[in-house]
Amino acid sequence: MKNICIIIAILFFNNFSGLAQNFNEQTPSPPMGWNSWNWFAKKDIDEKVVREVIDAFITEGLLDAGYNYVVIDGGWRDKKLGPNGELIPHPVKFPNGIKTLVDYAHSKGLKFGLHTVPGTHDCGGEPVGGFGNEEIQIKQFVDWGIDFIKLDKCRHSEGWDEELLKTTYLKWSNLIKKNNKDIVLSISAYAYRDWYRENSNMSRTTSDISPKVQHGAYFDSIPSQFKPYKSVMEIADENNQAAKYAGDGFWNDPDMLVTGNQGLTNEEEKVHFALWCIMSAPLMLGNDPRNMSNAEKEIILNKDAIIIARDPTEQGTKIKNENGTEIWAKKLKDGRVAALLLNRSGTNNKTITLYFDEIGKKNRAKVKDIYSKKELGFFRNKISEKVEPHSGLFLLLE
Secondary structure: OOHHHHHHHHHHHHHHOOOOOHHHOOOOOOOOEEEOOOHHHOOOOOOHHHHHHHHHHHHHHHHHOOOOOEEEEOEEEEEEEOOOOOOOOOOOOOOOOOHHOOOHHHHHOOOEEEEEHHHHHOOOOOOOOOOOOHHHHHHHHHOOOOOOEEEOEOOOOOOOOHHHHHHHHHHHHHHHHHOOOOOOEEOOOOOOOOOHHHHOOOEEOOOOOOOOOOOOOOOOOOOOHOOOOOOOOHHHHHHHHHHOOOOOOOOEEEEOOOOOOOOHHHHHHHHHHHHHHHHHOOOEEEOOOOOHHHHHHHHHHHHHHHHHHHOOOOOOOOEEEEOOOOEEEEOOOOEEEEEEEEEEEOOOOEEEEEHHHHOOOOOOOEEEEEOOOOOEEEOOEEEEEEEEOOOOEEEEEE
């Protein structure tokens, strides 16, 4: 049965491989928004929460800062499909359906997205997958006005192999193109693959970051019993390996942000956000936008940080690693360079030195501290600073 499905999918791909629409033209910069999973998971998400989050995007300044996608992850569907393979909004938690929420988001200037699964079952084992039902489910998304689809690998009754995975995802990709509607396709299949770029806007390079709804966030190491969830730095290291593939409208996705009372200290949150900005990652919040502290807002609304994140020149990388310290850097289109001087040690202060020739700068540079918003002045040949444990200095050099 699986071989027959693969053959059908290959034929489908060949028929539509010449479609003109290019995913990457939709996302010249990494998308920004919010996903419900980290904070609400399946159990606590409902129509009321989503409406309140949409309102918070406006009142808390998230939309003004560039965050414009509101995405419901698991929990919006019923536990079964309709008679024709269609998805059914949960009758208790989403009694007015999805289109009313999409329309509400659009009325506020926001875009709206949903999580769905391409296999036979969702991540919790419920038989609500899109396998064999792709056409009708994508038509539902188009009719509802959906702007963003998170297509999460989850489960297949016969088990995934690479051939089945590719043909299934390409079928979704080509059907979305065929419908000729701007829908951002986010592939969530937990590792980079070379067919992602031409067939999606953003794609996961890693397994899941450890969120509040599981065991909370961890900065550098995570207890073995909580694997396969990963820490911020484990995720960053994995995403760094795929850096050369990002850009020109396609973005590597190292999973959602874990800012906002999810387990990190304020300094760790600053490092986390800085890394995602330098890595040109989609900035998808995983917090509760209705209840943000001033400290969190100072991080995620920082204008210079967001400019760095959305600069399309490249995915920044780790350029130096020595004695428990790291330097990450990203070259910007206007010639400036963003750099993070990171003390990965959990116990000792470290002096970290960035030599300007390491980032293509010579002689001297004017340096700004991004989080303090202070101009530090001109430095010649290098900048050397003492950095506390699990902390960093996020700099802009010109």
